[in-house]
Amino acid sequence: MSGSILFLRLSCSFVLVLFFGLIMFPVVASFLPELGLFKPFIDNGISNICHQDSQKLIEFGQYSTMVCARCFGIYLGGAASLVLVFISCFSDVPRLKLLAGTSFILLSDVLLVNIGVYNYSKTFAFITGFLLGSVGFLYFYIPLEKFIIEKIGNQF
Amino acid sequence: MKKILPALVAGFGAGVFSIIPITKALACCFIVPLAAIAAIYLQVRVNGEIPPIAISKGIVLGLLTGIFAAFFGTLFDVIITMITKTNDLVEGLPQMQQAFQDLPVSDELKQQAIDMIGAMADEISEKGFSLLYTFSIGFNNFLFDAIFGFIGGLIGIQIINKRMK
Numbered sequence: 191m192s193g194s195i196l197f198l199r200l201s202c203s204f205v206l207v208l209f210f211g212l213i214m215f216p217v218v219a220s221f222l223p224e225l226g227l228f229k230p231f232i233d234n235g236i237s238n239i240c241h242q243d244s245q246k247l248i249e250f251g252q253y254s255t256m257v258c259a260r261c262f263g264i265y266l267g268g269a270a271s272l273v274l275v276f277i278s279c280f281s282d283v284p285r286l287k288l289l290a291g292t293s294f295i296l297l298s299d300v301l302l303v304n305i306g307v308y309n310y311s312k313t314f315a316f317i318t319g320f321l322l323g324s325v326g327f328l329y330f331y332i333p334l335e336k337f338i339i340e341k342i343g344n345q346f
Numbered sequence: 347m348k349k350i351l352p353a354l355v356a357g358f359g360a361g362v363f364s365i366i367p368i369t370k371a372l373a374c375c376f377i378v379p380l381a382a383i384a385a386i387y388l389q390v391r392v393n394g395e396i397p398p399i400a401i402s403k404g405i406v407l408g409l410l411t412g413i414f415a416a417f418f419g420t421l422f423d424v425i426i427t428m429i430t431k432t433n434d435l436v437e438g439l440p441q442m443q444q445a446f447q448d449l450p451v452s453d454e455l456k457q458q459a460i461d462m463i464g465a466m467a468d469e470i471s472e473k474g475f476s477l478l479y480t481f482s483i484g485f486n487n488f489l490f491d492a493i494f495g496f497i498g499g500l501i502g503i504q505i506i507n508k509r510m511k
């Protein structure tokens with residue numbers, strides 16, 4: 191593995207860890223109460239990427255995530271894919287049908303819940319998000335690696 | 347101009363969707379990447395560019411789409427706030443104040459934060475405009491939309507190149 195790619199993978203891991211720190215902020219703030227002052231601002235920022243409906247958040251004891259189960263699944267799926275990329279399981283993006291399929295499953299779940307065919311399930315929402323997140327991440331990350339190799343080359 | 351037109355059109359569309367109440371929640375993580383993909387598609391269709399398109403071009407188009415979406419989204423939000431003299435901040439103020447009360451920090455800090463947000467809400471209710479609020483939503487929109495536009499550009503380039511091979 192070239193230095194530039196290792197650097198990109200480590201940078202992505204760092205960004206993901208930071209991001210998970212933000213979406214798990216109430217848990218983080220339970221260890222560092224002084225950070226609690228930032229919660230409304232982080233809440234406001236995260237409201238851009240998730241509706242944050244309190245009924246749909248994942249709860250860990252008395253704390254809950256800052257994003258809904260579906261979004262949490264998407265980001266966790268992305269993190270899982272990054273781990274797989276790290277152990278070199280993927281060198282090219284998966285087939286387009288896989289992206290279309292996982293998108294269809296997620297959108298179907300959203301639609302069926304909204305028209306009242308069945309009730310919202312955090313587990314379902316999490317799984318559909320996880321599937322799309324893990325495939326979608328590869329569609330974003332692998333071209334980024336190709337771009338870095340194209341521009342910087344293999345040396346670092 | 348012809349080069350940025352696809353990003354401008356797609357960004358404008360995303361900006362419009364970002365102020366419609368139902369689609370608002372999806373604006374950043376769903377609509378902006380879709381707009382970036384649409385911008386790349388427009389680049390192929392309107393400007394007659396033949397795939398495969400370079401990844402760097404997808405990144406630039408995606409970023410531009412995100413930036414335009416943020417600009418139009420912020421602009422429309424400010425205009426609507428000016429007309430209606432209310433927005434999410436004013437409506438959610440009591441809950442926000444309650445959230446501050448529950449925070450494990452000193453009373454002085456809590457009061458400062460509550461006063462600052464209260465002043466913004468007052469300005470919006472009276473004049474329909476708050477510079478601090480505009481800056482805050484503008485910053486948020488530009489940051490998140492640029493990131494998701496970038497992601498959409500990278501995803502879009504793969505989709506378009508694969509489909510039009």
